[in-house]
Amino acid sequence: MPETKNYYVGLDVGGTSVKMGLFTEDGELLAKHSVPTPPLIDAAGYAAVTGGIEQLVGKASVAILDVKGIGAAIPCPVPADGNVKLQANIQLDVPGLSEALLARCRNATVKVENDANAAAMGELWAGSARGNRSFVFVTLGTGVGGGVVIDGSVVSGVVGAGGEIGHMSMNPDETRVCGCGGRGHLEQYASATGIVTSYKMECAARGVEPVELTGTSDSRSVFEAAKNGDEAAWAAIDTMCDYLGRALALISSVVDPEAFVLGGGTSNSSDMFMDRLVERYKSYALAVCTETPIEVASLGNDAGIFGAAYVALQAAGK
Structure with a gap:
């Protein structure tokens, strides 16, 4: 039996675009993609993101069922319990987006994190703070x-x-x-x-x-x-x-x-x-x-996708 590989997707949700990255467990960036940020409050908006993820994994010839974690970095305070109460400059239904991601990527754990915190975790995983x-x-x-x-x-x-x-x-x-x-x-x-x-x-x-x-x-x-x-x-x-x-x-x-x-x-x-x-x-x-x-x-604008993927990996217990 060939060894099963686990992959992780990092989403950096900004005001104009949702940047995406596909990573291995070791923090290797396999592919990047982005889609214009839609109002993330309904099926059409969620489909734009899940469709982008399908294109992302397709670039790396990875099966979507091998994605074990999806992290989303969002420009909002994210409490420890994940219940986002304050949003600014973005239309975002966090539970709705999470459910849509889980429905499309059935084997994945979904984790939402504040964008600055996610960038910090990206630098920890693969940037200047590594080690x-x-x-x-x-x-x-x-x-x-x-x-x-x-x-x-x-x-x-x-x-x-x-x-x-x-x-x-x-x-x-x-x-x-x-x-x-x-x-x-x-x-x-x-x-x-x-x-x-x-x-x-x-x-x-x-x-x-x-x-x-x-x-x-x-x-x-x-x-x-x-x-x-x-x-x-x-x-x-x-x-x-x-x-x-x-x-x-x-x-x-x-x-x-x-x-x-x-x-x-x-x-x-x-x-x-x-x-x-x-x-x-x-x-x-x-x-x-x-x-x-x-x-x-050292990661520049990619810190968010690295960090989002890393918090997903942590949430998945890896």
């Missing part, structure tokens, strides 16, 4: 997200707020309001949006015009301006490093991770800010935590 048992993943994009991994498992929390690093209150005197309704949150200073806002404020304070920006989260142009000697841009980067360094220091005193891993689009400019960030982190951290490494994620 660690505990680390903190920080996504620096339009906002700031994260995932806390302890003893090989992601911390979701009772209401799914585990890893919501971007909403740590860092400045109680801040008058501007965060997107969540709070004030002075890390996201307001360390996200791509926060960097652009700080840059504009620094330009206004200096009485100079900012460089041309393509949008409210175009931090790439701010980093380019810094390369060209723009002092306001460097001031915005310093603000980002100071707040993020202090946040990581606070986290280190609670979690004491083996490493911090930075992902998201802003991490692509780490060569511009990493030395400053490490210096600020060390200045704030408890003495015994100052040598905790701060690294850059």
